[in-house]
Amino acid sequence: MTIDLPTIWAFIIAFAVFAYVVMDGFDLGLGLLFPFFKSHHDRDVIMNSVAPVWDGNETWLVLGGGGLMAAFPLAYAVLMPALYTPVIAMLLGLIFRGVAFEFRWRARREGNFWDVAFAAGSLLAALAQGVALGAILQGVTVSGRAYGGGWWDWLTPFTILTGVALVVGYALLGATWLIMKSEGSLLDRCYQLAQRFAVATIAGMAVVSAWTPFLAHDYYRHWFAWPQVLFTAQVPLLVAIASVGFFFALRHRRSYWPFLIALALFALGLIGLGISLYPYVVPRSITIWDAAAPTQSLVFMLVGAAIMVPIILAYTGYAYWVFRGKTADEGYH
Numbered sequence: 407m408t409i410d411l412p413t414i415w416a417f418i419i420a421f422a423v424f425a426y427v428v429m430d431g432f433d434l435g436l437g438l439l440f441p442f443f444k445s446h447h448d449r450d451v452i453m454n455s456v457a458p459v460w461d462g463n464e465t466w467l468v469l470g471g472g473g474l475m476a477a478f479p480l481a482y483a484v485l486m487p488a489l490y491t492p493v494i495a496m497l498l499g500l501i502f503r504g505v506a507f508e509f510r511w512r513a514r515r516e517g518n519f520w521d522v523a524f525a526a527g528s529l530l531a532a533l534a535q536g537v538a539l540g541a542i543l544q545g546v547t548v549s550g551r552a553y554g555g556g557w558w559d560w561l562t563p564f565t566i567l568t569g570v571a572l573v574v575g576y577a578l579l580g581a582t583w584l585i586m587k588s589e590g591s592l593l594d595r596c597y598q599l600a601q602r603f604a605v606a607t608i609a610g611m612a613v614v615s616a617w618t619p620f621l622a623h624d625y626y627r628h629w630f631a632w633p634q635v636l637f638t639a640q641v642p643l644l645v646a647i648a649s650v651g652f653f654f655a656l657r658h659r660r661s662y663w664p665f666l667i668a669l670a671l672f673a674l675g676l677i678g679l680g681i682s683l684y685p686y687v688v689p690r691s692i693t694i695w696d697a698a699a700p701t702q703s704l705v706f707m708l709v710g711a712a713i714m715v716p717i718i719l720a721y722t723g724y725a726y727w728v729f730r731g732k733t734a735d736e737g738y739h
Contacts, residue, residue: 411705412698415477416687418711419470424676426466428669429722433460435580437503437528438573440521442599448592449521453507455587458729460507464500465718476707480551481687481697487553488546492534492560499531529573536572540565543682544621548691564617571610575672578603582665589732600664601656607668608649611675615642618682622690625682638681645674 436452443449475482486493503524510520537560544564547555581600588596619626629638648670655663685693698704 411701411708412477412694413685414708415473415698415704416684416694418715419473419477420676420680422466422470422473424673426463426470427672427676429459429463429466431576431672432456432579432583432665433463434503434528434532435576435578435583437524437580438532438577439580439584439599440525440528443592443595451588451592452584453510453524455584457507459722459725461504462722462725465722469715469718473707473711477699477704478687478694478697479699481692481694483551484546484548484553484688484692485542488555489538489541489560491557492538492541496531496534496538499527499529499534501527503527503531528576532573532576533569536569537561537565539572539679540568542689543568543618543679545689545691548688564621567610567617568614571607571614574603574606574610575675578607578668579665579672582668585664586661587732597656597659601653604649604652604656604668607671608645611645611671615678618678624686624690628681628684641674641678641681645671648674 433456436456439452440449443452474485504527506520506524506527510524540562541560544562546553547559578600581596581603584596585593585600619629629635648667652664652667652671655667683689685695687694687697699707
């Protein structure tokens with residue numbers, strides 16, 4: 407039996423992307439929520455809730471980006487020039503929020519400046535990620551084996567929509583994370599924000615999902631051709647069920663279920679993305695088999711991934727387990 411290594415690597419990269427969204431998504435969401443909390447004490451608690459683990463969350467971004475470059479070098483060579491602007495903006499946002507995370511504790515006189523930098527960096531990074539996703543979905547111009555489009559091809563109404571949708575989605579993850587980690591008036595405020603951002607997130611998912619099949623005939627066929635429509639129809643159905651469960655959990659003030667269901671919504675969104683794109687890594691131009699590295703390289707990297715990914719998962723799980731529970735004023739600072 408022949409092992410389809412490109413497909414295996416496509417799933418590994420998809421897993422890395424989802425792990426990044428899960429872990430750094432709520433981290434970015436906390437920065438997005440900063441403007442809704444004016445109290446310096448509340449902001450301290452927000453940052454302390456993620457202080458022990460925030461810098462490890464970007465590990466999955468490195469794995470996803472590095473895996474794409476190593477496993478699908480042709481796709482990396484085509485997509486990166488198409489996405490230079492949003493990728494650079496994302497990195498600048500991550501740098502700003504990383505510096506602000508440390509400096510705000512040591513420069514109390516300039517605390518407001520670093521709070522703004524943290525919130526602005528989070529917004530820039532989240533918006534850039536959503537725009538980049540939208541740019542990939544709408545397709546890039548390929549000339550031969552290189553990017554053939556212009557500098558601003560990534561900027562369209564659809565990419566702005568996906569950027570805003572991801573921003574509100576990350577804010578939802580941040581609010582539900584704080585529901586697990588906060589108490590008192592901060593907790594009450596988080597329940598209110600979670601409800602508002604849930605409505606915005608579900609609306610954003612609905613609009614993006616309704617728009618995507620009409621970007622290209624391949625997308626439309628993947629979703630509505632018979633008989634796979636029997637499978638694809640389950641995705642919006644599950645989104646509807648998860649949405650009802652989310653608001654039920656909020657109404658009954660559950661602590662953990664809102665966050666878990668919000669993650670389920672993101673997982674369903676990733677499944678929908680996979681339905682639209684597969685088997686293309688550069689939509690409608692380059693398949694995963696066209697872009698794959700030589701078999702020997704894929705096998706060599708797969709051995710390394712089989713060793714390192716479980717280690718990273720075990721360490722990450724242990725870190726979150728050690729710092730479980732509610733957060734007060736304490737932190738590693």
